[in-house]
Amino acid sequence: MRTSIATVSLGGSLTEKLTAAARAGFDGVEIFENDLLASPLTPEEIRTRCADLGLTIDLYQPMRDIEAVPEEVFAGNLRRARHKFELMRRLGTDTVLVCSSVSPLAVDDDALATGQLRRLADLAQEFGIRVAYEALAWGRHVNTYDHAWRIVEAAGHPALGTCLDSFHILARGSDPKGIEDIPGEKIFFLQLADAPLMAMDVLQWSRHYRCFPGQGGLDVTGLLRHVVAAGYQGPLSLEVFNDVFRQADAGPTAVDAHRSLLVLQEAAGLAEPPAPVVPTGVAFVELVTPDAEPPAALLGALGFARTARHRSKPVDLWERGEARVLVNTGPGARREGTCLAAVGLESPDPTGAARRAEALLAPVLPRRRAPEDAPLDAVAAPDGTELFFVATDHQALPNWRADFEDLPPGRTTPRAADTVTRIDHLALTQPWHEFDEAVLFHRSVLGLHAQDSVDVADPYGLHRSRAVTNADGSVRIALGVGPAPTDDTARAQHIALATDDVVAAARAFRAAGGRLLAVPANYHDDLAARYGFGDGELETYRDLGILYDRDEQGGEFRHCYTETVGRVFFELVQRDAGYRGYGAANAPVRMAAQHIGRTVR
Ligand SMILES: O=C(O)c1ccc(O)c(O)c1
Numbered sequence: 001m002r003t004s005i006a007t008v009s010l011g012g013s014l015t016e017k018l019t020a021a022a023r024a025g026f027d028g029v030e031i032f033e034n035d036l037l038a039s040p041l042t043p044e045e046i047r048t049r050c051a052d053l054g055l056t057i058d059l060y061q062p063m064r065d066i067e068a069v070p071e072e073v074f075a076g077n078l079r080r081a082r083h084k085f086e087l088m089r090r091l092g093t094d095t096v097l098v099c100s101s102v103s104p105l106a107v108d109d110d111a112l113a114t115g116q117l118r119r120l121a122d123l124a125q126e127f128g129i130r131v132a133y134e135a136l137a138w139g140r141h142v143n144t145y146d147h148a149w150r151i152v153e154a155a156g157h158p159a160l161g162t163c164l165d166s167f168h169i170l171a172r173g174s175d176p177k178g179i180e181d182i183p184g185e186k187i188f189f190l191q192l193a194d195a196p197l198m199a200m201d202v203l204q205w206s207r208h209y210r211c212f213p214g215q216g217g218l219d220v221t222g223l224l225r226h227v228v229a230a231g232y233q234g235p236l237s238l239e240v241f242n243d244v245f246r247q248a249d250a251g252p253t254a255v256d257a258h259r260s261l262l263v264l265q266e267a268a269g270l271a272e273p274p275a276p277v278v279p280t281g282v283a284f285v286e287l288v289t290p291d292a293e294p295p296a297a298l299l300g301a302l303g304f305a306r307t308a309r310h311r312s313k314p315v316d317l318w319e320r321g322e323a324r325v326l327v328n329t330g331p332g333a334r335r336e337g338t339c340l341a342a343v344g345l346e347s348p349d350p351t352g353a354a355r356r357a358e359a360l361l362a363p364v365l366p367r368r369r370a371p372e373d374a375p376l377d378a379v380a381a382p383d384g385t386e387l388f389f390v391a392t393d394h395q396a397l398p399n400w401r402a403d404f405e406d407l408p409p410g411r412t413t414p415r416a417a418d419t420v421t422r423i424d425h426l427a428l429t430q431p432w433h434e435f436d437e438a439v440l441f442h443r444s445v446l447g448l449h450a451q452d453s454v455d456v457a458d459p460y461g462l463h464r465s466r467a468v469t470n471a472d473g474s475v476r477i478a479l480g481v482g483p484a485p486t487d488d489t490a491r492a493q494h495i496a497l498a499t500d501d502v503v504a505a506a507r508a509f510r511a512a513g514g515r516l517l518a519v520p521a522n523y524h525d526d527l528a529a530r531y532g533f534g535d536g537e538l539e540t541y542r543d544l545g546i547l548y549d550r551d552e553q554g555g556e557f558r559h560c561y562t563e564t565v566g567r568v569f570f571e572l573v574q575r576d577a578g579y580r581g582y583g584a585a586n587a588p589v590r591m592a593a594q595h596i597g598r599t600v601r
């Protein structure tokens, strides 16, 4: 179906919004009146600009407080409408949205509303314009879609139809099934928005927290199915009032917006992009650093061995068990020191994964970084992290490992127990305004499942975190967002290593010169009050800074943290009895400890 976006959904000037919408692949736009009023362009220039960009103007909106008012007020409203219709003629658009009245002058009289909307439609018809009447969820007397439709039906005017808006319908808990009773040709327009589920005033909820379909908790897909079943043929148009998107760059927001519509159409059975290829593991993570020494010291103490070097680039491969970390000292290094720049995801079909990503508008990266490199499929996540789709040691597929030449086995640090087995999870902090997009990206592009969002309070603000995982938990990425872009803990990235004996792993790390994050005594005192531990167990945790969590099914989680280099730190995690979480209950203590910055050898 054709796709459209209301200019109110994007930040910037009208021209910036139009350019972003066109570049992201939208077919049309709804022009929001305030964007037009604030633009130095004449209506004719806006019309030409849209045409040059290949955009149709699908709707002009909104007209407010038109109907069910005393006659002398309505006469003024018609005068206002005539002015708008003249403007719309200059803009070259033929549909206007009228939202249900919120005016204290409006009366609860459907017959009056019907009669006045019919007269408005008569006037519109003279201009070749159609009026789409929409029930605002907070409309004074008309606030449900079925009520708005009853009025439109009673008016029986060819230039009067209804506009359905998923937010207003779903936010009020109306049953969208009744949409199928509306003839498709009388649904003049469809606006789509999602929203996180919140218990708050519906107007505030709508004006500040709408988000793109798939980013919130409303069943926009189910609603769309009913609208299509009704026979609606018009565009799918996003109308998203959101405080964060207004401040963000229109370009990337428009791309995320268009991706959400592609995914929505797929979910509703209206489009069939290449199927997701769910990753089956983490092959490697790649750190970039201006100085190899700090990450090398940390990896060495964690028992990693430097096993191979890239044939043409300053990149070392460090391995321990199935955990692999690349350390890149090449030109990608950033000012903030060591950063996690790329993730290699094991994929059963790397090319298929890249095709899916491209169809969903993910930026595709060059397959080879240098002529002699293996041709690897890679895309950029919203935060710029490069995602490589790879198949480690797979005969038939390009092998990333073949770009590396084995180093002679070096002296390995003696270890009490070789317990680190693989990467358990990654925690990647997202730019604050890109969190929802990041979740939708990982879900839709990679086919991962998003768990519930959790809030974590640290001393200087509230962090939000949401994990995306594959079915067997071999890929787990905790996406996080911090309270302020300047907060260091808000920019941290961490790599959690799975171990079957966190005490042994922590002791070996410390014996090799590693520094563990010190945890306040109060924390362990509290643990003692909550759980029974065996003799000496708690003292061991206290000594090593090991944190403990237990879930409702009796699953247990023991974990501790290394010092941070640049933006990166490591976590050692031991999961027992099917624990599936990330120790969220302990995160405030960890973040507070990181603010204090105390580590113990
Ligand atoms: O919040 C509003 O006023 C408003 C205006 C126009 C719409 O289409 C809408 O859904 C809400």
Ligand SMILES: [Mg+2]
Residues within 6 Å of the ligand: 134, 165, 191, 239
């Ligand atoms: Mg609307």
